[in-house]
Amino acid sequence: MNLVLQTLVSTLVQGSMLALITIGMNLVYGTLRVLNMAQGVMVMVGGIAAWTFVANLGWSPWLAMILAMVIAALLGMLSYAVGISRLIGRAGIDFEMTAFISTFAIASILQNLVQLFYGPRQKDFPALVPGRLQITEGVSITWHQVLTAVIAIAALSALGVFLAKSRYGLAIVAVAQNLDAARLMGIPARRAYVLTMGLAAGLAGLAGVLLAPVYFVSPNMGDLPMLQALIVAIFAGLGSTRGTIIAAYIIGFVQAAVSIFWTSTYAMPVLYALIVVVLIARPYGIAGKPQEARL
Amino acid sequence: MLELTDVVAGYGANTIVQGISFTVKQGECSVLVGPNGHGKTTLLRAISGLIKVTSGTIRFDGVDITREKAEKLVERGLIHMPQGDLVFPDMTVEENLILGAFTRSASKRAKQRITEIYEIFPRLLERRTQRARTLSGGERRMLAIGRGLMGDGKLIMIDEPSLGLAPVIVDEVYSRVRRIVDSGMTVLLVEENVTRAQSLADTIHLVENGEIVRSADDAALLDERALRETYLGVSE
Numbered sequence: 001m002n003l004v005l006q007t008l009v010s011t012l013v014q015g016s017m018l019a020l021i022t023i024g025m026n027l028v029y030g031t032l033r034v035l036n037m038a039q040g041v042m043v044m045v046g047g048i049a050a051w052t053f054v055a056n057l058g059w060s061p062w063l064a065m066i067l068a069m070v071i072a073a074l075l076g077m078l079s080y081a082v083g084i085s086r087l088i089g090r091a092g093i094d095f096e097m098t099a100f101i102s103t104f105a106i107a108s109i110l111q112n113l114v115q116l117f118y119g120p121r122q123k124d125f126p127a128l129v130p131g132r133l134q135i136t137e138g139v140s141i142t143w144h145q146v147l148t149a150v151i152a153i154a155a156l157s158a159l160g161v162f163l164a165k166s167r168y169g170l171a172i173v174a175v176a177q178n179l180d181a182a183r184l185m186g187i188p189a190r191r192a193y194v195l196t197m198g199l200a201a202g203l204a205g206l207a208g209v210l211l212a213p214v215y216f217v218s219p220n221m222g223d224l225p226m227l228q229a230l231i232v233a234i235f236a237g238l239g240s241t242r243g244t245i246i247a248a249y250i251i252g253f254v255q256a257a258v259s260i261f262w263t264s265t266y267a268m269p270v271l272y273a274l275i276v277v278v279l280i281a282r283p284y285g286i287a288g289k290p291q292e293a294r295l
Numbered sequence: 296m297l298e299l300t301d302v303v304a305g306y307g308a309n310t311i312v313q314g315i316s317f318t319v320k321q322g323e324c325s326v327l328v329g330p331n332g333h334g335k336t337t338l339l340r341a342i343s344g345l346i347k348v349t350s351g352t353i354r355f356d357g358v359d360i361t362r363e364k365a366e367k368l369v370e371r372g373l374i375h376m377p378q379g380d381l382v383f384p385d386m387t388v389e390e391n392l393i394l395g396a397f398t399r400s401a402s403k404r405a406k407q408r409i410t411e412i413y414e415i416f417p418r419l420l421e422r423r424t425q426r427a428r429t430l431s432g433g434e435r436r437m438l439a440i441g442r443g444l445m446g447d448g449k450l451i452m453i454d455e456p457s458l459g460l461a462p463v464i465v466d467e468v469y470s471r472v473r474r475i476v477d478s479g480m481t482v483l484l485v486e487e488n489v490t491r492a493q494s495l496a497d498t499i500h501l502v503e504n505g506e507i508v509r510s511a512d513d514a515a516l517l518d519e520r521a522l523r524e525t526y527l528g529v530s531e
Binding site: 189 | 344370375377395397398402446
């Protein structure tokens, strides 16, 4: 019974985190049709920025969290301006593939720059809140995990409200659903793209701050989140936000269950196996639609 | 109000509109008729900035808009009501309508306009919380028209309001189009069905192979023989 409860609690924490990392990637794919390989690096940027503010400058971790988000968001917009915007609508190139490689290059450059300035060593990051929460006899989680779940869910809800209600949120959704129709409504598509890239990177940055006390801060702390985000995104169906949330919790559950009932060594291999099955049975994911190419 | 001079446009190396010139005067309804696949929709897409104009000029309200972006043209009051496939499929009817008033000036009047549009299209009111992808072809067409009316239009371009619809539905859609024309709005209508077009048009242009082959100020005067040649490929 305790193990079941422990699994569910882990699912909630892990799933919320996965959703936070992946949702931005899927939002970018939905609007821009670019598989953004720089999403993991933005997680790392968030972590390293927060570490700089907290460990080097002695600022409050809460302030650091907000600033880290802003920095990641700005970098996301910058990478759009440098690496993607010039490729849009160019004749004679395959936009999806070229932009995909471009985001790879951005990720690699950022990662190496951080390595150059900060070194490869893993850095400690203090838990934002110390201590553990005892749920029942034998089941407890750290307050940091509680905080992670709460902040992730709050951020996802805020994103949901933004997309459904605000002027620019609706613009992003409109561009994702039908680019030509959106332009005929007077929606500036490029502004929607910049905003989407900023939002995606900002959310990844936030995830980076929340992961920092768990995984330490280092130039490659974004690698595992990137891999997990890819798995969740494929499982969800590229471009689907609702699917992302569902998929994140399913993947979170599988990871938690395998780790608790078997061994954490097999958590990733089991996920790979699962994704192979999904790709064979339903190549467009649980909530995606069969792909159609866009002109 | 809208003035085209030798407009050439197409997709990549594939030129579809081969030098078209005509004028739409304020308060008038101009109709482009002609069989499908002869460049009428492409021409509308070029005017509204969705595709680039290869050569020629387009002037709207006295300003050269040939190279202007689609989103900018909407602000100027050039509204393009596309065919029913260009709705937002996973948004509700009401969300689609709200997006029709995206520009700053139109968004101020969105609330009031939405009630007006529900009055014109009671069907959209019934379906207001339904996703656009679940609508029938006729309802989608009405949504595309209603959504266009949400904007601050000075000139409205309507693309084939009857394409692929059952005759009863066509009558319903056309009675709304007539209402728009009668309200004094400047309209550029694209239509395949000549009889439908003639009853609305002040000016009518016959489009064949991306060119205007015949124009008439009085729609009824459009030469029978020219029509037959264009549609049936018969020449006497």
